[in-house]
Amino acid sequence: MPVADPNRYRILILFAHPAYDKSRVNRRLFEAAWGLEGVRLHDLYEAYPDFHIDIKREQALLLEHDLLVFQHPFYWYSSPALLKEWMDLVLEHGWSYGRNGRALAGKYLLSAVTTGGPEQAYRVGGNNRFPMRQYLLPFDQTAHLCKMKYLAPYTVHAALTLESGGDLEAQAAHWRRTLEALRDGKIDLEAAAAADRLNPLVP
Amino acid sequence: MNADFLFQAFIYLAAAVVSVPIAKRLGLGSVLAYLLAGMILGPDAINLLGERSRDVMKFAEFGVVMMLFLIGLELRPRVVWSLRVPLLGMGGAQVALTSLAAAAGLRLMGWSWQASIAAGLILAMSSTALVLQSLSERKLLKTPGGQASFSVLLFQDLAVIPILALLPLLATLPATASEAHGVARLAAWQQVLAVLAAVVGIIFGGRFLMRPVFRAVARTGLREVFTALALLLVVGIALLMERVGMSPALGAFLAGVVLADNEYRHELEGDIEPFKGLLLAFFFIAVGASVDFGYVRGHPLAILLGVLGVLALKFAVLFAVGRAFRLASGASFLFAGALCQVGEFAFVLLSLAGQQGVFTAEQVRPLTVIVALSMVLTPPLLMLVDRATRRRLDAPGRTRAADAIEAGDAPVLIAGYGRMGRMVGRILRANGVKTAVLELNADQVAHARRVGLEAWYGDASRLDLLAAAGIDRARLLIIAIDDPEVAVKLADAVRLRHPALKLIVRARDHVDAYAFFKRGIEEVHRETFGSALAVGEAALRALGFGALRSHRSILAWRKHNEAALRELARHWGDEKGYFDKLRSTIRDEEGMLAEDGIPDLELDRAWDNAGLREEVKSRAKPPPPA
Numbered sequence: 001m002p003v004a005d006p007n008r009y010r011i012l013i014l015f016a017h018p019a020y021d022k023s024r025v026n027r028r029l030f031e032a033a034w035g036l037e038g039v040r041l042h043d044l045y046e047a048y049p050d051f052h053i054d055i056k057r058e059q060a061l062l063l064e065h066d067l068l069v070f071q072h073p074f075y076w077y078s079s080p081a082l083l084k085e086w087m088d089l090v091l092e093h094g095w096s097y098g099r100n101g102r103a104l105a106g107k108y109l110l111s112a113v114t115t116g117g118p119e120q121a122y123r124v125g126g127n128n129r130f131p132m133r134q135y136l137l138p139f140d141q142t143a144h145l146c147k148m149k150y151l152a153p154y155t156v157h158a159a160l161t162l163e164s165g166g167d168l169e170a171q172a173a174h175w176r177r178t179l180e181a182l183r184d185g186k187i188d189l190e191a192a193a194a195a196d197r198l199n200p201l202v203p
Numbered sequence: 204m205n206a207d208f209l210f211q212a213f214i215y216l217a218a219a220v221v222s223v224p225i226a227k228r229l230g231l232g233s234v235l236a237y238l239l240a241g242m243i244l245g246p247d248a249i250n251l252l253g254e255r256s257r258d259v260m261k262f263a264e265f266g267v268v269m270m271l272f273l274i275g276l277e278l279r280p281r282v283v284w285s286l287r288v289p290l291l292g293m294g295g296a297q298v299a300l301t302s303l304a305a306a307a308g309l310r311l312m313g314w315s316w317q318a319s320i321a322a323g324l325i326l327a328m329s330s331t332a333l334v335l336q337s338l339s340e341r342k343l344l345k346t347p348g349g350q351a352s353f354s355v356l357l358f359q360d361l362a363v364i365p366i367l368a369l370l371p372l373l374a375t376l377p378a379t380a381s382e383a384h385g386v387a388r389l390a391a392w393q394q395v396l397a398v399l400a401a402v403v404g405i406i407f408g409g410r411f412l413m414r415p416v417f418r419a420v421a422r423t424g425l426r427e428v429f430t431a432l433a434l435l436l437v438v439g440i441a442l443l444m445e446r447v448g449m450s451p452a453l454g455a456f457l458a459g460v461v462l463a464d465n466e467y468r469h470e471l472e473g474d475i476e477p478f479k480g481l482l483l484a485f486f487f488i489a490v491g492a493s494v495d496f497g498y499v500r501g502h503p504l505a506i507l508l509g510v511l512g513v514l515a516l517k518f519a520v521l522f523a524v525g526r527a528f529r530l531a532s533g534a535s536f537l538f539a540g541a542l543c544q545v546g547e548f549a550f551v552l553l554s555l556a557g558q559q560g561v562f563t564a565e566q567v568r569p570l571t572v573i574v575a576l577s578m579v580l581t582p583p584l585l586m587l588v589d590r591a592t593r594r595r596l597d598a599p600g601r602t603r604a605a606d607a608i609e610a611g612d613a614p615v616l617i618a619g620y621g622r623m624g625r626m627v628g629r630i631l632r633a634n635g636v637k638t639a640v641l642e643l644n645a646d647q648v649a650h651a652r653r654v655g656l657e658a659w660y661g662d663a664s665r666l667d668l669l670a671a672a673g674i675d676r677a678r679l680l681i682i683a684i685d686d687p688e689v690a691v692k693l694a695d696a697v698r699l700r701h702p703a704l705k706l707i708v709r710a711r712d713h714v715d716a717y718a719f720f721k722r723g724i725e726e727v728h729r730e731t732f733g734s735a736l737a738v739g740e741a742a743l744r745a746l747g748f749g750a751l752r753s754h755r756s757i758l759a760w761r762k763h764n765e766a767a768l769r770e771l772a773r774h775w776g777d778e779k780g781y782f783d784k785l786r787s788t789i790r791d792e793e794g795m796l797a798e799d800g801i802p803d804l805e806l807d808r809a810w811d812n813a814g815l816r817e818e819v820k821s822r823a824k825p826p827p828p829a
């Protein structure tokens with residue numbers, strides 16, 4: 001897949017939060033990415049409140065970018081429903097997977113997820129019993145089937161108790177720095193694919 | 204008004220009203236009921252029908268003309284063209300072979316060869332009225348046997364013209380009366396020219412002239428004027444055909460075919476149908492009454508043999524013709540059983556031939572009796588044949604023949620093609636669903652036709668019209684009429700006659716909606732409701748509410764409002780109860796906003812993590828010092 005500038009990745013954030021008014025964390029992260037050059041924001045629930053996804057438009061959008069981000073709160077150990085529907089309909093056979101489906105080959109996929117549970121809950125022996133990468137296996141394998149590289153997830157844990165003052169602001173700023181680093185090719189993507197979490201790779 | 208006329212009308216109508224329900228109860232068709240009623244009421248039994256049953260027959264024969272007009276309306280020219288082989292081939296073979304065989308038999312009995320040929324030709328004719336009515340009543344008209352019968356009947360109608368021309372040439376006795384009238388006085392080539400001109404006139408007029416005429420009359424909005432026009436059309440054609448010496452039934456059939464894809468077709472059908480039905484009923488009663496039982500009592504054996512002989516001969520020829528033209532044996536059986544009687548046209552031809560000196564009076568009388576009895580015997584015969592073949596047709600492995608005379612097979616009927624019906628029709632078409640549309644505004648219909656839609660002119664609240672448009676085959680009726688009174692009337696009629704048909708109804712407002720709910724109709728949609736919801740959603744978005752939030756709140760509101768509407772419908776009419784309910788509904792709607800003014804869409808509470816946050820925080824904090 002040709003990249004406009006070998007050191008710059010064009011980023012598309014596919015944002016899915018069904019209660020934007022009530023979101024605290026995702027909303028801040030989303031706002032933090034506003035106006036970033038080379039980063040395009042796409043609010044799925046705002047675009048398709050009736051779930052009637054414009055598949056052609058979505059596919060065209062994907063082709064214009066190199067790194068896709070699924071940003072969403074963790075709902076029942078997965079994504080909100082519209083993102084699932086989006087995957088079902090946009091990632092068509094013969095387009096993104098299957099013998100002739102190569103449209104997304106070579107691109108990167110990143111999950112940016114906020115969870116209610118704290119980091120230590122997502123461990124063997126923790127409350128949620130399994131690590132995040134295991135919960136995210138369906139996304140990982142989806143990327144693989146579409147010949148994309150799946151990166152370690154960017155996770156914000158204990159999102160329910162994140163204080164709206166300092167902690168949340170620090171988190172938002174970190175997310176912005178992460179997006180810039182990804183865009184500018186400052187992160188070793190091979191290492192990012194192998195890690196458990198993307199967060200520590202950005203200071 | 205003439206008391207005698209009223210009395211006659213009373214007797215005929217009473218005969219129809221009394222005999223048909225009884226016959227249906229006994230599993231017999233209506234045709235047989237009429238024939239029997241005629242025989243019972245006729246001059247040889249109770250004698251209530253007066254001396255003029257022959258006149259009644261002549262007049263009522265017009266029902267046959269109407270019937271052929273209606274049949275023509277159901278057949279597009281393409282379908283008629285596809286019948287040409289059975290029509291010319293089977294029809295020609297049947298008429299030729301039957302008349303030859305019958306003539307040979309009569310010659311052997313010592314008749315002159317002229318009289319034998321004339322009688323043979325006359326006996327070859329079958330009864331269009333009787334056969335078509337009986338076949339369609341038994342739903343056999345569209346089977347291969349029924350189609351063949353229909354084709355042959357058409358051919359016979361054509362054959363009447365040359366037969367009429369031939370009769371004078373077969374005269375051996377001096378003519379008692381010669382009534383050369385109309386074109387009969389002209390030379391042969393002039394006659395042919397006149398017939399051609401009439402046919403071309405019908406085709407041309409039907410194609411190009413009738414549409415604007417229908418439209419102009421439809422615009423008056425007076426139904427009786429349209430009915431008058433429909434009758435005028437059929438009467439006019441019959442008159443014209445008679446003038447040029449052609450069968451009026453044939454002319455009417457031709458006119459029907461020409462008008463078959465005219466948008467006023469269903470309205471024409473609806474208008475003519477009851478007249479046709481009544482006239483045919485009178486016709487059959489008159490046929491029953493015309494059986495000369497005095498003669499039968501005088502010559503029982505001769506008549507018995509004569510009737511059986513004619514039926515057997517015709518049956519044998521027909522069956523052979525059917526098989527020769529590759530009809531299955533069951534279909535041939537039906538075909539032969541249906542057509543083996545002698546037709547009503549024989550009465551005319553016999554008396555004409557008598558006058559022209561072809562037959563002696565002693566020849567005409569038994570023939571007339573035989574013809575009448577053969578007709579009376581047709582319905583029971585057909586019933587037997589149908590039973591026998593049905594058992595065979597139902598046998599496994601047999602595929603049903605394609606319905607060639609299928610008119611409207613639209614699964615959806617839309618009544619009312621205004622702003623709403625139009626959009627609904629387009630939505631259905633976009634989904635590959637065939638729709639037929641009925642609309643009372645002639646201009647709308649013309650417009651719809653121009654853009655290539657199947658639209659018919661007619662008052663959809665008339666059940667006969669809906670029947671003509673195929674309500675029996677429809678899976679769904681959408682009432683999109685804007686006049687609430689008409690819509691309710693139609694809904695009532697349909698619920699009564701077609702209780703199983705699914706209904707979707709447009710209501711003008713909540714009050715109209717109540718009327719439909721009261722009738723147990725569930726799919727009721729207020730015409731401005733959908734657009735109010737859309738405007739509400741757009742307004743919320745314009746004010747900065749999120750798209751999903753706006754959309755979901757409209758969905759919630761719609762659900763709430765639909766439920767309240769049904770609830771309110773139950774209180775409609777009881778003023779206090781209604782307004783109490785209305786007040787509480789409005790309170791509920793406002794209650795959809797929580798106290799702090801932040802919307803609380805009942806449906807989507809789970810997306811709000813406030814409670815969850817609260818709990819997690821309280822758990823994380825150390826317990827307050829006691």
Ligand SMILES: Cc1cc2nc3c(=O)[nH]c(=O)nc-3n(C[C@H](O)[C@H](O)[C@H](O)COP(=O)(O)O)c2cc1C
Pocket residue numbers: 017022023024025026027073074075076077078114115116117159160809810811812
């Ligand atoms: C319907 C629903 C399901 C949730 N399921 C999970 C879950 O499976 N695991 C988890 O850690 N948190 C879960 N949570 C907590 C959310 O992840 C948390 O509210 C969200 O990340 C906060 O981000 P926000 O402020 O952007 O809404 C759930 C919350 C909701 C409303």
